[in-house]
Amino acid sequence: MEFRTLTVLEHEVVPVGSGASTLSPIEAERLASMTQQRPGFCVFGHRSVRFSQFVGLVNLGGGRVLEVLPKVGEDADPALARGTLLRLLRWAYDLPIFAAGSVDHGLQQRELLDVFVLAYLKALARLVRIGLVHRYRIDEEDLRVIRGRLLLQRQATTHAMRVDRIASRFDELTADNPWNQVLKAALIAARPWARGVESGRLWLEMAAAFDEVPTRRDGLSLHGRLTKDRQVDHYAAALRWAGWILRLLSPDVRKGTNSAPELLFDMNRLFEAAVATRLRHRAGSKGLQLHLQHTGRHLADLLGDAERKYFRLRPDLVLSAGPEVLAVADTKWSRVDVDRRGRLAPPDAHAYQLHAYAAVYPCNEAVLIYPWHEGLADAQETAYQLPPAGSRRPVLHVICADVADDDLSFHFVADGSSFARLR
Template sequence: MQGRTLTAIEHQVLPVGTGDAALSPADAERLASVARQRPGFCTPGHRSIRLSQFVGLVSLGNGRVLEILPKVGEQVEPTRARGTLLRLLRWAYDLPSFAGVEVTHGLQQRTLLDVFVLAYLRALVPLVRAGLVRRYRSIEDDLGVVRGRLLLQRQVATHAMRIDRIACRFDDLDIDNSWNQVLKAALVATRPWARGLESGRLWLEMAAAFDEVRLRDDGLALHRNLPLDRQVSHYTPALQWAGWILQLLSPDVRSGSSSAPELLFDMNRVFELAVATRLRRRANSLGLHLHSQHSGRHLAHDQEDPHRRFFSLRPDLVLSHGETVVAVADTKWIRLGKDRRGYLVPVDAHAYQLHAYAAAYPCDEAVLIYPWHEDLDGARISGYRLPGGGDRRPVLHVVCADVEDEALPLYLAGESASFSRLA
């Protein structure tokens, strides 16, 4: 049975009712169940469901999948939005199928699930060509010659004095192990979605390669409990894809688990991870160090007891040179605008937040990073001097990351000695 994909955009309001463009009441209940396990995913309204900043895929049952794409500019084209998400996921999670490969127009034209299925099949190819991992497994069998240990009690009780059948226990290398069972469970789950010539061909090739591996109906649970083993470290990319595929399509989820089948990404987190990865690579080449989700500092302490601290801080990014903090930054996945004079103006609450960071992390630069969109063309340079202590007067810079570009370049509104080198 071929699946059907419904496409929506983050923050969109979806009608609930009849018609091809509307969700059914059962679909609305399915989304509500997702919201119970992912608070904030959506908000029910009067015959409607309002989505939030989560993007990705939700299984609606009966071969139907809801695809939610990110929104950057005012006008959203599904193909461009799909490309933006794939580009950010590649940076954020170092997805092997896209590493070093541009998100081409052909990939953008596919639905997200089609792309994920193809990526998974491509990740299996090098494993199969190199030979699937084998593990020794203890086997008892009746053979024509002695192999391993002779099972004397079974030999006497079953075969008496027959010399042509010998009961033995021996160890044999076998591909039917937990790692390959997880991969096969995900492979079987993708069958209805392996569409197109390349996906169909790869699926048949991979299915033949895993023919001797048992099909487990608890693939998702098995994936979550896989032991760490350095000898299967090359399986990591494929197992990552397998986990995502099983999370959305695994039979044990569809057949009554309390978890709603979904594969969702918080765009705030994806944008943060993508920017951090991009900046970290550049910072390392310059001898700088980038810390993600830095913790341990507070905004205030008790006036009588300095060891009692209050209002813990956790900036997204802290750039340092040795022990010296150079800059502190936060990423914000929202649509930035310009004022009437054409200056980029950050949200008030974001500016207050960075002011607090700059006070606790003595540095000269505080940076807000937003996604760039075409409506910001021609924006005027803007930098904001923050109040400081002593001789320190940090500057708040506004930086935009171009999520439409494969290199994820940074555009700076204002002169920044540190971030200009990272751009």
């Protein structure tokens, strides 16, 4: 079977037709069925499909995969968009998918599924070098020489007249356990997509390393039933990749359904997780704390009953030094505008949201974080004075995270601000 990839960008409109760069009517029908489990993934128009902020991979069936990539600014280069997604995944999920910690040009040029399969094979190779987890399993077998314990009843009834067979029960150390079974299932599912010399060679090596592990067709459901175990903590990265690959390619997902299996990421959440992970690393080195999705505060009390709280607030990030709140921030995966004077001009709704945070949280700084792109090269550092909140005069800062930078650097950070300590 020939495997093909249709690459589109976030928010792009793709026609439904018969060409190689279009979606077939059957594929569009599968996407429509999939959106019941993934609301908001795409919107259907007249013989067209418009994609939203979800990016990643969709298995369209028939050897065809839909690759949806993020769009930053006006850049429509799939290779650069692929690099952006890989960087964000690296930060958000702490995945060691790059040998040197960076996304090189060659990696960006490869289709996303090829990169994922190669990353999974490399994760398996690391486990094999360390040593796969083995567990003792109780086996019963008829042997020529006794091993372990003699099964007296079976020996007396089944082998009473045979001296060349000894019914034995013994403990055997084996790699046949649920964790390795999941990894083997993902390995088998990835076989058709292990394209290229490096992926093909690694697949053969890993298949030999997992030879004693039986193949299971319920790998995805088994993955969901795995329990925590300290002895398999080092399996975390490989098991995450295995779960993703099984979700997209596992036979038990595709069988008997018109829906398209998918491996999609909400860019709003992915950008938030990547920025949070990066800032948390920096905050820890400075003795600060970064709290994610902070809850516990409300915008208002019921008039006459201060114990009844309404309008729960949930900022993406709260930066603190011990009990002192330094700043409250929200990440926004959207394009920030620039006014005629080169100032960053966030949408009104975003500013209103941060004003609400700054009115309730006892801090002097509120921060909006957007992705940086080349269209902001001539923009200037921008901050807005918010209305007083008691004795405080909070300031709204607008900063940008450079998603084209492997270090996820930040632009427009004011000197002296709390976030300047995290640069």
